[in-house]
Amino acid sequence: MPVIVKGGTVVNSDQSFQADVYCEDGIIQAVGPDMDAPSGVEVFDAGGCYVMPGGIDPHTHMELPFKEKTVPEDFFSGTTAGVVGGTTMIIDFVIPGPEEDVLEKFHKCQSLAEKSCVDYSFHVAITWWNDSVHEAMGVLCRDHGVNSFNHFLAYKNSIMANDEVLVNSFTRARELGALCTVHAESGELVDYYQKKIFDSGITGPEGYPQSRPPQVEGEAANRAIRFAQTIDVPLYLVNNSCSHSMNEIARARREGQRVFGEVLTSHLILDDSVYLNPDFEFAAAHVTSPPFRPKANLEALWRGLQSGDIQTTASDHRYFSAEQKSIGKEDFRKIPEGTAGIEDRMNVLWTHGVNTGRLTANEFVAVTSANTAKIFNIYPRKGLVAEGSDADLSILDPQASQTISGKNHHQNVGFNVFEGMELKGVNVATVSNGNIVYKEGDIRTERDAGRYIDRPCFASYYSAIEKRSSATGPTSVDRS
Numbered sequence: 112m113p114v115i116v117k118g119g120t121v122v123n124s125d126q127s128f129q130a131d132v133y134c135e136d137g138i139i140q141a142v143g144p145d146m147d148a149p150s151g152v153e154v155f156d157a158g159g160c161y162v163m164p165g166g167i168d169p170h171t172h173m174e175l176p177f178k179e180k181t182v183p184e185d186f187f188s189g190t191t192a193g194v195v196g197g198t199t200m201i202i203d204f205v206i207p208g209p210e211e212d213v214l215e216k217f218h219k220c221q222s223l224a225e226k227s228c229v230d231y232s233f234h235v236a237i238t239w240w241n242d243s244v245h246e247a248m249g250v251l252c253r254d255h256g257v258n259s260f261n262h263f264l265a266y267k268n269s270i271m272a273n274d275e276v277l278v279n280s281f282t283r284a285r286e287l288g289a290l291c292t293v294h295a296e297s298g299e300l301v302d303y304y305q306k307k308i309f310d311s312g313i314t315g316p317e318g319y320p321q322s323r324p325p326q327v328e329g330e331a332a333n334r335a336i337r338f339a340q341t342i343d344v345p346l347y348l349v350n351n352s353c354s355h356s357m358n359e360i361a362r363a364r365r366e367g368q369r370v371f372g373e374v375l376t377s378h379l380i381l382d383d384s385v386y387l388n389p390d391f392e393f394a395a396a397h398v399t400s401p402p403f404r405p406k407a408n409l410e411a412l413w414r415g416l417q418s419g420d421i422q423t424t425a426s427d428h429r430y431f432s433a434e435q436k437s438i439g440k441e442d443f444r445k446i447p448e449g450t451a452g453i454e455d456r457m458n459v460l461w462t463h464g465v466n467t468g469r470l471t472a473n474e475f476v477a478v479t480s481a482n483t484a485k486i487f488n489i490y491p492r493k494g495l496v497a498e499g500s501d502a503d504l505s506i507l508d509p510q511a512s513q514t515i516s517g518k519n520h521h522q523n524v525g526f527n528v529f530e531g532m533e534l535k536g537v538n539v540a541t542v543s544n545g546n547i548v549y550k551e552g553d554i555r556t557e558r559d560a561g562r563y564i565d566r567p568c569f570a571s572y573y574s575a576i577e578k579r580s581s582a583t584g585p586t587s588v589d590r591s
C-alpha cells in the first residue's frame with residue numbers, strides 16, 4: 112500500500128525542511144508540502160517528528176557460527192531489531208576461513224541473509240591468498256555487487272591478513288575499483304601480550320583489554336594506512352576505538368589520502384571500567400574487539416565524528432550468549448568477542464550526540480546513513496530523502512523518551528550494554544522498501560522482505576585517486 116508521511120520535518124545531511132513524503136513501489140515518488148492523501152494510501156502523521164533517511168549500519172555480524180552451532184541472533188531477528196531503532200539496511204561480513212573457498216562462503220552467507228526484513232549487502236574478508244582468491248575478488252566485483260574487502264589485522268593463526276596478503280589484496284582491490292576495509296589491531300602484538308598477561312596469572316576478563324592496549328590498534332591502523340598510501344587504494348578503518356588509530360586517520364587525511372573511519376556507538380559511550388566488575392558474566396559480556404578503552408578516548412572519538420575525521424557509525428552487532436561466553440571463565444583468551452547494539456545505535460547517538468550539541472540533526476543523518484551510502488557507493492539511492500531514492504525512512508520524535516532495557520528490547524540478545532540508559536528522542540516509525548514496518552510499538556517486519564543491494568565499484572573518490580596517481584606514477588630514465 113502506498114504511504115504518505117505527513118507533517119514532519121525532512122532532515123537530510125545537507126538541509127532540513129517541512130515536507131510530506133509520498134512512497135509507492137518501494138521508491139520515494141514525491142517530497143513536497145501539503146500533499147493530498149487519496150483513499151488507499153496509508154497516512155502516517157509525523158507532526159513534530161523528523162523524517163530522515165533510514166539508518167545504514169555498515170558493520171554487523173548476524174548468524175555467526177560458534178562451535179558448530181550459530182549465535183542466537185539471525186538475519187531476521189537482527190534486522191527486525193534494527194528496524195525498531197530506525198535502521199533499514201545493514202552491511203554484514205562474509206568471512207571465509209584460511210583456505211576456504213571465497214565464492215562458496217559468499218553464496219552461503221547470501222542464502223542465510225535472505226531472511227532479512229530490510230536490505231542488506233556484504234563486505235567480503237580476504238584472509239588468505241592464492242590465484243583463486245584473486246579471481247574471486249574479480250567475480251565478486253563484476254557479478255555480485257561487492258565493492259569492499261575487509262582485512263583483519265588481528266587474529267593470528269586464524270583469519271589474520273598478514274603483510275603479504277595485504278599487498279596482494281590491496282593491489283587487486285585497486286585494479287577493481289574496490290574499497291579496502293581494515294580491522295586494525297596488531298595480531299602479532301595481541302598474541303604476544305595475551306600469553307604474557309595470562310602467564311602472569313591474570314586469567315579473568317580484566318586481562319582482555321590489557322592484552323590489546325590502544326597502541327596495538329594505532330600500530331595496525333598506521334600500517335594499513337601506509338600500505339594503502341603506497342598502493343594508492345582508498346581505505347576504510349572499521350571500529351576505531353581510541354585516539355591512537357583516529358590520530359593516524361586524521362594525519363593521513365591531512366596529507367590528502369583517501370582514508371575513512373568508522374566508530375561504534377558503544378565505543379562512544381562505554382569505557383574499560385566494565386572489565387573490572389567482579390561479576391564474570393557482566394565483565395565477559397563486554398568482551399569485544401577492540402575492547403572498551405580508558406575514558407579519555409571517548410571524547411576524542413566524539414571529536415573525530417564532529418571534525419569529520421570519522422564519517423560513519425556502526426554497531427558491530429555480534430552477540431554471544433552468557434553460556435557461550437562462559438567458555439572463557441578460566442581463560443579470558445577463550446571468551447568469544449562481541450557485543451550487540453543494532454537496535455540502539457541511532458537512538459543512543461541522538462541522545463548523546465544531538466541532545467548534547469555535539470552533532471546537528473543534519474550531521475546525525477550524515478554519520479548514521481548518508482556518509483555510509485556515499486563511501487560504499489549507493490548514494491543517493493540510499494542515505495537521502497528525495498524523489499527517486501529508495502523509500503527507507505526513520506521517523507524520530509525528539510520529545511519521545513524511553514529507557515533501554517534487555518527486558519523489552521527486540522534484539523535476540525540476553526544482555527544490553529546500554530541497560531538503563533534514558534533516551535530522549537526515539538525512532539517511532541520506520542519505512543522500509545515503501546512499507547511502514549514499524550509504528551509506535553507495532554512491528555510489521557516480514558521475513559525475506561529485504562533485498563540484496565549491489566554496490567558498484569569505482570565510487571566517485573576513485574576518479575580523484577586516478578588523476579593523482581597518473582601525475583605521480585613511476586618514472587624511468589632513458590640512458591640509451
Ligand SMILES: [Zn+2]
Nearest residue numbers: 170172427429
Ligand atoms: Zn566486527
